Amino acid sequence: MAKAKDIIKLIQKKFKKDIISAEEFRGEAVVKVKKEKLLNLCEFLYKEKKLLFNLLVDVTAVDFLPYDRKPRFDVVYILTSIDNEHRMILKTEVDEGEKVPSVYHIWKSANFPEREVYDMFGIEFEGHPDLRRLLMWPGYEYHPLRKDFPTKGYDFEQTWDPETIKENVIKF
Amino acid sequence: MAAERTWKLHFGPHHPSTHGVLRIDLELEGEKVIKATPIIGQLHRGIEKIAEDFTFHQAIPLTDRLDYTAASLNNLGYVLAVEKLLGIEVPKRAQYLRVIISELSRIMGHHLWIGSAALDLGAMTVVFYAFSDREVIMECIEEASGGRLTPTYMRIGGVAKDVTEKFVERVKYFVDMFPVKIDGYETLLTDNIIWRQRNENLAVISYEEAINLGLTGAVGRASGVNYDVRKAFPYSSYEDFDFQVPVGTRGDAFDRYMCRIEEMRQSVKIIKQAIENLPDGPVMADIPYLNPPQEKVRTDIDALIRRFKFVLSGFKAPKGEVYQSVEGSKGELGFYIYSDGGEKPYRLKIKSPCYIHVSALPAMIEGYMISDIITAIGGLDIVLGEIDR
Numbered sequence: 001m002a003k004a005k006d007i008i009k010l011i012q013k014k015f016k017k018d019i020i021s022a023e024e025f026r027g028e029a030v031v032k033v034k035k036e037k038l039l040n041l042c043e044f045l046y047k048e049k050k051l052l053f054n055l056l057v058d059v060t061a062v063d064f065l066p067y068d069r070k071p072r073f074d075v076v077y078i079l080t081s082i083d084n085e086h087r088m089i090l091k092t093e094v095d096e097g098e099k100v101p102s103v104y105h106i107w108k109s110a111n112f113p114e115r116e117v118y119d120m121f122g123i124e125f126e127g128h129p130d131l132r133r134l135l136m137w138p139g140y141e142y143h144p145l146r147k148d149f150p151t152k153g154y155d156f157e158q159t160w161d162p163e164t165i166k167e168n169v170i171k172f
Numbered sequence: 173m174a175a176e177r178t179w180k181l182h183f184g185p186h187h188p189s190t191h192g193v194l195r196i197d198l199e200l201e202g203e204k205v206i207k208a209t210p211i212i213g214q215l216h217r218g219i220e221k222i223a224e225d226f227t228f229h230q231a232i233p234l235t236d237r238l239d240y241t242a243a244s245l246n247n248l249g250y251v252l253a254v255e256k257l258l259g260i261e262v263p264k265r266a267q268y269l270r271v272i273i274s275e276l277s278r279i280m281g282h283h284l285w286i287g288s289a290a291l292d293l294g295a296m297t298v299v300f301y302a303f304s305d306r307e308v309i310m311e312c313i314e315e316a317s318g319g320r321l322t323p324t325y326m327r328i329g330g331v332a333k334d335v336t337e338k339f340v341e342r343v344k345y346f347v348d349m350f351p352v353k354i355d356g357y358e359t360l361l362t363d364n365i366i367w368r369q370r371n372e373n374l375a376v377i378s379y380e381e382a383i384n385l386g387l388t389g390a391v392g393r394a395s396g397v398n399y400d401v402r403k404a405f406p407y408s409s410y411e412d413f414d415f416q417v418p419v420g421t422r423g424d425a426f427d428r429y430m431c432r433i434e435e436m437r438q439s440v441k442i443i444k445q446a447i448e449n450l451p452d453g454p455v456m457a458d459i460p461y462l463n464p465p466q467e468k469v470r471t472d473i474d475a476l477i478r479r480f481k482f483v484l485s486g487f488k489a490p491k492g493e494v495y496q497s498v499e500g501s502k503g504e505l506g507f508y509i510y511s512d513g514g515e516k517p518y519r520l521k522i523k524s525p526c527y528i529h530v531s532a533l534p535a536m537i538e539g540y541m542i543s544d545i546i547t548a549i550g551g552l553d554i555v556l557g558e559i560d561r
Contacts, residue, residue, distance in 0.1 A: 135216045135561075
């Protein structure tokens with residue numbers, strides 16, 4: 001069981017320039033990496049014997065619109081190592097309209113969570129095999145978990161327009 | 173001879189064996205499943221969005237509505253996440269009570285699973301036995317919290333109130349009576365030739381695949397993944413108790429069933445140890461910014477004002493982000509909280525185990541017959557309240 005400090009040390013040794021921030025909070029490592037190096041770091045975390053993060057628990061995002069931050073979103077990956085029994089939080093920054101590389105080819109469990117982030121925040125994942133809306137219906141215009149979306153939601157017309165349906169329905 | 177054409181079938185969302193409003197779009201070749209696409213979101217209530225407008229305390233009842241078959245486990249996960257964010261310690265008695273209530277909830281969840289999974293395959297007797305035993309647990313939880321299905325017993329810093337003598341008696345009665353009942357389920361199902369033939373070598377997932385797909389809980393353990401959050405990242409004094417984690421070898425639906433049966437036995441073992449060694453002391457941490465204990469509110473004006481402040485405006489949490497998970501009745505149930513230093517969770521993400529399991533459903537059922545889907549879903553033990561959130 002590697003401690004948070006050791007995890008951070010190992011990552012910083014390999015990716016010194018590409019780490020935006022690395023800190024320990026409540027006993028867990030929170031590392032923020034540049035978007036360009038995300039895939040390299042993920043592969044390193046997956047393969048490195050001392051770390052061996054083989055379980056991707058979750059992918060999510062945080063919207064920083066009220067803080068007027070640029071880039072707007074944080075994409076968060078929660079990783080666990082079953083063999084070494086430690087976990088960490090990995091983050092990357094992305095602005096509106098930009099794409100994040102998908103980690104689907106490393107961890108297949110990223111399938112639904114990445115789709116949900118696309119659905120709820122409008123962040124697109126490059127290389128995801130099936131990036132469609134997950135919880136909201138096809139043809140819905142908004143991204144509900146963005147901070148500019150009201151909790152009550154917007155009124156919408158239930159459009160069962162055959163053309164929209166045709167576009168969005170799964171094609172076999 | 174390969175069939176000349178394939179055809180499409182919408183399985184669900186109102187099919188009784190999907191255990192809720194899960195829809196699966198199937199592509200079939202005769203009766204064989206070529207491609208399956210699960211479609212979720214029909215029970216989406218936006219709990220994560222609603223929680224952003226609530227204070228940390230107000231968001232507790234929302235978590236009850238996730239996995240409503242084992243509601244207290246969701247409460248526990250959420251309050252543990254907030255406690256981790258605040259960095260507070262909970263009294264030992266409250267920790268033990270949390271363990272008892274959450275293990276009872278786990279058994280409750282497994283009761284509903286064993287009843288409905290057997291009912292899907294036509295074994296009707298099991299559901300009656302399971303639900304009558306579930307009632308005994310419900311009475312225990314009712315005695316402790318006042319609620320049955322959605323108790324909201326956990327609080328940030330402890331539990332809602334101390335338990336009575338009657339609760340301890342009821343739990344002791346349950347612990348004595350239940351192991352025999354598990355043997356009863358086993359005689360009905362484990363030795364049942366129909367149950368075995370329909371479950372064995374079905375929806376097989378290998379060890380590597382299970383980790384890669386993110387399967388946890390009994391589903392992952394059936395494939396040999398020895399991962400239990402209670403052992404790997406102990407919380408709420410789980411390190412005090414002696415229990416084993418059952419691990420399967422074949423990774424089929426039958427191993428998932430056997431893992432859950434054994435899990436119930438281990439849960440009983442934990443409850444027995446916890447109720448016998450229940451320490452004395454307070455059930456709420458006495459921290460200035462948290463809800464003061466009930467007795468104090470009635471006698472102390474300062475405590476009364478504190479409660480008023482706590483309920484109306486909440487408390488401010490430090491800036492930071494935490495992820496805390498518990499072993500839910502279905503798998504690893506996690507809560508990620510991002511706090512910006514305010515009194516509301518800036519972002520609350522619920523990692524639900526069933527959600528990941530449904531994403532693995534195509535890998536399990538493709539290549540099998542259409543009637544095997546029902547068995548596979550039964551073995552997964554999904555709850556749509558947790559998937560759609």
